[in-house]
Amino acid sequence: MQGYEDAVVAGELLMTFAGSSKKVPPVRAVDGLNLRIRAGELTALVGPDGAGKTTFLRLIAGLYVPTSGTLTVLGTDVIAHPQAVQDRISYMPQRFGLYEDLSIQENLELYADLHGVPQETRRERFARLLAITDLARFSSRPAGKLSGGMKQKLGLACTLVRSPDLLLLDEPSVGVDPLSRRDLWQIIDQLVKEEALSVIISTAYMDEAERCSQVNIMYQGKILAQGTPAELTEKARNLTREVAPPPGMKARTLQAALLEKTDRVADAVPKGDTVRFICRPDIKPIDAGDLPDGARMQTREPDLEDAFMLTLHQAQQRDHSAAAGMVRTDMVSAQRHDTVAGDPVIVVRDLVRQFGDFTAVASTSFDVRRGEIFGLLGPNGAGKTTTFRMLCGLLPATSGQLEVAGLNLRTARAQARTRIGYVSQKFALYGNLTVEDNLTFFGGAYGLYGKKLRTQIRTVIDQFELTAGAKSDELPGGFKQRLAMAAALLHEPEIVFLDEPTSGIDPLARRAFWYTIGELANKGITIIITTHFMEEAEYCDRIAIQDAGKMLALGTPRNVRAQAGTEYAADMNSAFIAIVEQARAAGTRRQS
Template sequence: MTHPSAAALTAHVLHKRFLIKESGQTIHAVADITLAIQAGTLTALVGPDGAGKTTLLRMMAGLMKPDEGQLHVLGIDVAANPQAIQDRISYMPQRFGLYEDLSVQENLDLYADLHGVPQAMRLKRYARLLEMTNLARFTARLAGQLSGGMKQKLGLACTLVRLPELLLLDEPTVGVDPLSRRELWEIVQQMIDDEQLTVLVSTAYLDEAERCARVFVLHEGKLVAQGSPAEIRHHARSLCFIVTPPQGQPPRFLQTRLLDNTENIIDAVPQGGAVRFIRRPGGDQRHLDALLGGAPVTAVEERLEDGFMMLLHKQYVAEPRETIALKAAVRLKAVEVESLDKGKDHAGDVIIEVRDLVRRFGDFTAVDNISFSIRRGEIFGVLGPNGAGKTTTFRMLCGLLPASSGFLRVAGVDLRHARAIARRKIGYVSQKFALYGDLSVMENLEFFGSAYGLSGERLRERIAVVMRQFDLQDKEKSPSGQLPGGYKQRLAMAVGLLHEPDILFLDEPTSGTDPQRRREFWRRITALSEVGTTIIITTHFMEEAEYCDRIVIQDAGKLLALGTPQEVRTQAGGKDSRLNMEEAFISIVEQGRQRDNETAAMEIRP
């Protein structure tokens, strides 16, 4: 075991390059990185998508050799003896390989066999892991039948089935609800406290990085900053403020105006019914005051995410100030003036109506008698823990799954009788990239445009529009499967909007993306809602609920809360509550479960 004061991992002038055969281009995935990680500590890797985090972790795990530089893990040279490292560490990649046709117990046994865990150690180790993950009641259940959060906890248990000296986690909480995310971090912290385990985690959640002793910030393969969370936060010191929008106005509209004001603003994001922003040092205060129109402004303490956004801003300082997202929004408004007028004419019309909706799978009720309505041009969030029934609800709203009972009308069509007609008025973007990876960007647009019934000049016009809206012109011949994550998301959005749907369904579209890309994504969504498109979205990023006009929270198939973000926060904590949306979400779900437990206890009393 490595001594707590020693370095568990050191890298010196590390480089890793990849050659893209189709273009002949060389990608510098990791460039000139030097760092050290102390034993017994919790350390975070953060950075935009494509920053090199996964490549760096794979080299540290001995799965990939550096092209240049030195990398030592637990005192072992990775290039010289990768197997010796793999015998002493555990690595949990983003897509951990659970065997879904095996039970929870069988998965644990399999990984114990693979790691050579002695039989004498297994029972004690299993008992500890099952207790920490709260999976002891589910050892006979097939892994494929677990919720997303339970799968992640089982994956972590399988990773820890032996006693590693170093644990590498690549975005372990992607696609996991706040409750399960909290439980996963409790498990990790318990292992650090009890076993002095060294943990290195890459994460898209900057609040998770706040837990760490040290944070490394990567950008385009380079290490641009390192230090404690306090040292990273310091980059935004005295530049962070909260402003409250006029009564009744969604914060996203004020956020949009602030983001457009690049002369004075570096970042802006909705928070607790207000907008948190970072001022540009040396900006024009009079111009900013005029923009805010006398709205109350309060200075606030900087967060790690604020320091992170400042660091990214410094990396982009040589680029044009107007971001891709803002340019796309301007283009969208320019080419959709007719739709904007149409959207205003019908704003407030009910476009989705749900009454007493039920979906059963055999004896299991996934959605239990829920009711709500959604208005045209509204951004409506469907939230809930993993396994709460929100995906089933989402699929019924899209016409992909029939309801067992109840009434469901979408875009004026009763889905129980005319699902195909309704689907023509719907656009859908799934969480996972679902387009044809071997086809180019243009070929995907042509194929799906034809599938939507577009042809000839109309198809060419719509392709030209979405190519401009989503800045895809320079990628039209690129194989879509080889696009960076941000471009894949843009292409999926372009395909979903080709046929000008009345309603756009988005299933966890920002899962695993960094804060900067989430800002860009929501800037586009705000522009779409302004031209009358109705947006229905599922997400596990609770800050994104603040962009919604209204949200619904489900658990165990039941509707627990429905209203504006402020109404939901009030339901969670009272009129004077200062809860953020994640705290409100957890409170409402826990209150609902407590009521269910009390009801069940009363039913079994003699």
Template sequence: MTGATVVAEGLQRSFEAPGGGSLRAIDTLSLTVRPGELTALVGPDGAGKTTLLRMIAGLLTPGGGRLEVLGTDVTRDPQRVQDRISYMPQRFGLYEDLSVQENLDLYADLHRVPQDERGPRFTRLLKMTDMARFTARPAGKLSGGMKQKLGLACTLVRAPELLLLDEPSVGVDPLSRRDLWAIVQQLVEDDGLSVIVSTAYMDEAARCAQVHVMNHGRILASGTPKALCARVQGLTFAAVPPAGVHPRVLQARMLAAPEVIVDATPHGGAVHYVRQPQADAARLAEALDGAASAPRGEGLEDAFMLLLRQHDNGTHHALPEPDERTPASAVAPDNPNVSPIISVRNLVRRFGDFTAVASTSFEVLPGEIFGLLGPNGAGKTTTFRMLCGLLPATEGQLEVAGRDLRTARARARARIGYVAQKFSLYGNLSVRENLEFFGGAYGLRGRALRTQVRAALERFDLDPTARSGELPAGYKQRLAMATGLLHAPQILFLDEPTSGIDPLARRAFWRTITGLAGAGVTIIVTTHFMEEAEYCDRIAIQDAGEMLVIGTPQQVRDKAGADRGTDMNAAFIGIVEQARATREAAV
């Protein structure tokens, strides 16, 4: 028996590779997790985080090394470990036809929770998750954030000694994410619960006592967030683009110089970047392209990106080259000489007595990146589906690519591309077969289809023979993007395309999008990563079916009363909470 919650020494685990041979998912990994703490596992897609969690949970047997959980050798007695822990996987199994209370009862039955303990435990969990008002509501009628909170409550009905959470906030809006983490932190602080969480959000990892950075099945670094941030001390800066240059355009130019720039992201009208430790001053000045630069404080994501770049030596998650057939430049939304490519007037969508979208109006210009944001259940997905022609409007006017969606929906849809949140790929088909199928669906035939498929494979660095269902999440995203662009659409709709993928893959995605916008493609995107709103020319925030604000990222920050440097996450939460308080006061 040790004092540690988890001890791994020389841990290994391999799987059969699709083309034969074996793939080492965990490679001689060693770590220690201390009791009563919040511990984070972070790393790119395929780093081994889920495999490690499943081994700790006793669901996978290690292929070598030693793994002790709560003082028990998990290889020898996995059931003893499973009786003392709870594990919430990425796709937690709620029963959507059952009510909130019935789901809690079912999981209490499965875990053999004594009847006399259930009442107090349910009361506490429902209060903690703020779901006491919804016990009779079917789980399938809950918003995404509420489903995650219910999943967490079901996971906790057994009062575990160790809680394992695999990407618990994927697809969850910032407000629900904040609530979810408040619950987890309360459990750690009040109950001394040990929690291990894997996450793609570095701001979540920064809340943890210990962070383990993984890649290719190995631990690259471990320590407190402060200790990891110290690795990039003196290497973090903010660059302000010259007048008329959108931050995303400067970012794309900077990312094209990996020999001097480790990472770059738009933030508050500037570009936050990490320079290489031995960057050549002249080459760095060239990459900045006239932008004024000043030091800034370092963050955990800065350290994460430096560690991954150093480990992969610039080869992993190579960024696809952006399409720059015309110079990339931001669209001026108030330009009177440009006609909108999307025009929405008094758009309404009702489902029975429920109004999902209430009298919404806005326009989108050609070549603009337009972000549609909102909490889970806000109405943005309904608006998005109406824009795509997938759902008819109840009232109002909607024109897309010069076509009225009420009378010419098929002709309008021929000019748009669509990438769904779950990518809608055929997992049993190869990459090439998926491209050929979707190309045919868009009307491509013969030589035109072969040419477009060949170009897509090269552009997105895809293996044509790989089975799509076995691709890492980042490469599934690339394939989904490739299918949506095969017919060279004027408008590309992206529904939470970066949900669940790591920062490296997100950089690759947005570099591609910047190039597409520069080539004149109009982009409509929904996302729960609020920092991605910084890439947009304009954003719209919805809640309860109503449009709360439309404007540039800076105009949205101004609306929230935030400073220029305030992150978009805080501005988003401020705007939504202010609108909700106003609605409640009016009732």
């Protein structure tokens, strides 16, 4: 990148998309954006769904032509000469197109052909990419048989079959577990250091943004703030607190109470056995008198996520409008229950599922009680989704006992399905249908009709603040997740299964989503959830960690963190990695 002071320079950049009808005005995905991104650095774009991050990356890549403004990439006007820029960059979109019937090696060869990589340079380049991604051992394995984390690493390797001057990554770690996410970042860090590669990355993880030299917070197509992680973090200085709930109160219950104080609290989130929150600036801060008796509060050091949430909160206050993902406090139930009691509504004993010679789930046992939030965690390929599908009656067990809502899934699978709601990883919304039409369709599938169906549709549209006439394929990611949840709750199920429901949505939308989940549990609905965001495990009453189909840990978040060892007990992400790696190391020793 020698010779270029800036990798990207944008001036008054505007990108509009036409509305779906004459009644829908054009959408400004990028709105008068001004930005300089330095060469030779790792730069992050963060922001809520619909902020314009993906659109901006596609403009940089020359895939979109802006409505107006200027955009220079690597010293070249990308509007006038898109191919000249595309010859020097590599771009990995959110859904990178691997050819699943081809092997790892064949995918690399195919992308090298597409990019015109000379044969004489391929051998060395492929060897390096396979080494840093740790895929050399699996080079003959079809891409379709790789875990989610391995697919992401192969996607990155295919993106880098040529050595670019600029690498664009659009949320590369979405949908992968903490171990795979750690591996991806080791690869990115190595490339930046060894090849002086310029990288622009959009991410929903604030801990990833903290690794970057520069961070840009986007909102409604504009840059709200930019600077180093340390510079941005200072925005939250003296505004951050940590409070331990009184004995008998769950952290998520205290969090919900703090979020209701919207005039004084910008954000609140469970962390370990406490709740971390941000006071609004220029307002009398929360003091002991505002907290439940027995709660203990102290100040804490801010981090980048604090600054991100505070910046967005201030922008929304200026706009006098609620952004996608904000919480409606008027829908909060007045009474909260902090005890989970009664007989189990899910009973799993010695559950086994085999696919030929492969054992996806091996002798798993656990119970889940009514009104409990139960988290099922594990690396990609651990058996979580297979367990989910068996619990929902979508997949028969090979052996073992499985009861849901008092019904044996071996003998009453169809009857049990009428009492559960299910949101899959890739919820099948019908993009050409409106929100109301989607709900009507799914309501019919659950056996609802007539006045009952119309009443339930109005209820969930109000509850999740959806627009009945909006086309579902035009909804931001956070609102698509709301619609998915609304469809799953139409028939008022006793148990709701959520398979990675927050994958790919921003911290703001995740807060609101978990707020809703907590309210459902307060009303006695049982929640079973998988997630790759380890901080979300803190919302759960109990969690289980699986790997290779086996149960590694089961208990409250505090108990599971303690199992990992004292050096990991403060952080669920570190505890998760430690538990999985310790189990794998023990298994390797037994085999040897």
